Amino acid sequence: MTIAFAGHPLDRADHVRADPARLAELAHADARLLLLDGLIPRLGDGNCLQWGRVGDAGEEAELVFLGLLDGEALFGAVPEAGDLDPAYARRETWAALGRLVEEELALYGGARSLLDWHARHRFCAQCGQPTHPAKGGWQRNCPACGAQHFPRTDPVTIMLVEHDGRLLLGRNARFPPGSYSALAGFVEPGETIEEAVAREVFEEAGVRVRDVRYVASQPWPFPSQLMIGCHALAEDDSLTIDTTELEDARWFGRAEIAEAMDKGEASTGFKAPTSRAIAHYLLRWWLENA
Ligand SMILES: [Zn+2]
Numbered sequence: 177m178t179i180a181f182a183g184h185p186l187d188r189a190d191h192v193r194a195d196p197a198r199l200a201e202l203a204h205a206d207a208r209l210l211l212l213d214g215l216i217p218r219l220g221d222g223n224c225l226q227w228g229r230v231g232d233a234g235e236e237a238e239l240v241f242l243g244l245l246d247g248e249a250l251f252g253a254v255p256e257a258g259d260l261d262p263a264y265a266r267r268e269t270w271a272a273l274g275r276l277v278e279e280e281l282a283l284y285g286g287a288r289s290l291l292d293w294h295a296r297h298r299f300c301a302q303c304g305q306p307t308h309p310a311k312g313g314w315q316r317n318c319p320a321c322g323a324q325h326f327p328r329t330d331p332v333t334i335m336l337v338e339h340d341g342r343l344l345l346g347r348n349a350r351f352p353p354g355s356y357s358a359l360a361g362f363v364e365p366g367e368t369i370e371e372a373v374a375r376e377v378f379e380e381a382g383v384r385v386r387d388v389r390y391v392a393s394q395p396w397p398f399p400s401q402l403m404i405g406c407h408a409l410a411e412d413d414s415l416t417i418d419t420t421e422l423e424d425a426r427w428f429g430r431a432e433i434a435e436a437m438d439k440g441e442a443s444t445g446f447k448a449p450t451s452r453a454i455a456h457y458l459l460r461w462w463l464e465n466a
Contacts, residue, residue, distance in 0.1 A: 177460055178278065179394050180452040181285040186243030186250065193241060193312035202249035203239055205231030210242065210252045210287055215259050216268050217284050223275045225284060238294060240313030242287050252287045254309075258296035262350075263398040263452075273452060281452070285397035290314075292399050293327045301325065332401045333372045334360035336458050337385055339410035343433060343462065344381060345446070346417075346425030355447040356428070358455040360403070373406050381425050382416025385409060391461055394454035403454045407462070434463055 192198050207230040211218040220226040230251050233239065238254040264270050276284060290313060297316060300307050305320035316325040336358055337344040345356040361376035363369060370388040377385050385408035394403040417425050428446070436448040437459055449455035 177457060179392060179454060179457050180278070181281050181395050181397065182393075183279075184282040184286050184395075185279070186245055186283065186286070188243045189241075192244070192249075193314050199241060199312050202241070203230055203251060205229060208248065208250050209233055209239075210250065210284075212252070212255065212288075212291070213268075214255050214257065215288050215292055216266075217272050217276055219272060219275055223277050225276070225280050238309055238313070240287075240290055240294065240309065242283075242290075252291050252313075254291050254294040254313075256295065258292040258294075258399070260296070260399055263396075264350075264352075282395075285395055289329075289395070289397040289400045290327055292397075296399075297325060328400045329395075329402050330400055331363040331369070331372075331404055332360055332396075333363060333369055333376060333404050333406055334358050334454060334458070335373045335377065335385075335388070335406040335408055336391075336462055337377055337381075337383060337408050337410050338462075338466065339383075339413045339427065342413075342427040342429050343459075344377075344383065344410065344415075344425060345428050346380065346422045348421065349423045351423075352447065355449070356424075356426075357449045357453070358405075358458055359422075359425070360455075363404075369404055369406065373408055377408065377410075380418050380421045382414070382418075384411040386411065391458060392454065394457070396454070405454050405458045407458075407466075430463070433459060437463065 208227045209230045211226040211228045218226040233253045240252045242250040242252055300318035300323055302323040303321040305318055307316040307318045310317045346359050347356045359377055359380050363372040373388045374385050377383050388406055388408040391405040391407055396403050432445050436443040436446050
């Protein structure tokens with residue numbers, strides 16, 4: 177079982193990022209540049225990412241050093257605008273993601289997160305003046321006040337809550353009809369992962385949990401979450417649903433989950449999460465291990 181967007185193939189080459197002379201040498205006109213429409217990948221033959229030349233990026237382009245692939249430097253150019261929408265909110269993005277070959281999801285996801293961060297962080301959060309990319313694009317510096325800004329990764333817990341052989345899954349109003357997934361929520365300042373799981377499940381479904389354990393994680397580039405997949409046991413199965421967060425939540429038995437996972441869209445029960453989401457991985461993990 178693999179996790180989509182995991183397994184980044186590039187050498188992140190921190191020593192290159194910190195060496196402006198080496199970076200300038202690598203960013204020659206014929207160096208490879210990731211081709212995007214905004215932040216949407218342009219797909220070529222075999223649904224692979226398409227690459228152009230750094231020389232075609234234009235004089236004004238802000239270049240980001242993505243890393244080294246087999247010793248060759250790869251670059252991306254910061255688009256005019258970022259994109260805060262969830263992945264499924266833009267049909268073109270979702271369609272491209274469905275087609276993009278599995279092996280290139282991680283490369284695309286990492287590049288997308290970084291380029292989107294640049295597009296949305298052109299000004300200093302401390303003094304409001306324009307900032308400039310530094311360290312090959314893995315930092316932005318403010319010349320006015322000296323502040324350094326770094327690309328964000330926001331931790332989000334996503335959890336399978338189990339009671340008596342059944343799992344608690346929910347849906348919010350923006351999900352496609354019939355779709356249910358694992359509950360999830362951002363880790364707040366001052367919280368451990370375990371505390372965030374317990375708080376989110378209680379807030380959204382009114383259920384107390386114990387024995388929270390980590391299962392797997394996934395970088396999710398819409399825009400910059402680190403999804404932290406967990407499993408927890410519920411103290412009891414009575415639900416008090418917070419309808420501002422969830423449209424519905426209920427307990428699903430093993431047979432129902434197995435059918436939804438095996439039949440996908442053709443399931444006569446609920447629709448399972450897409451294979452691109454860590455919730456899909458977690459449900460498979462549960463069916464095989466729990
Ligand atoms: Zn500043």
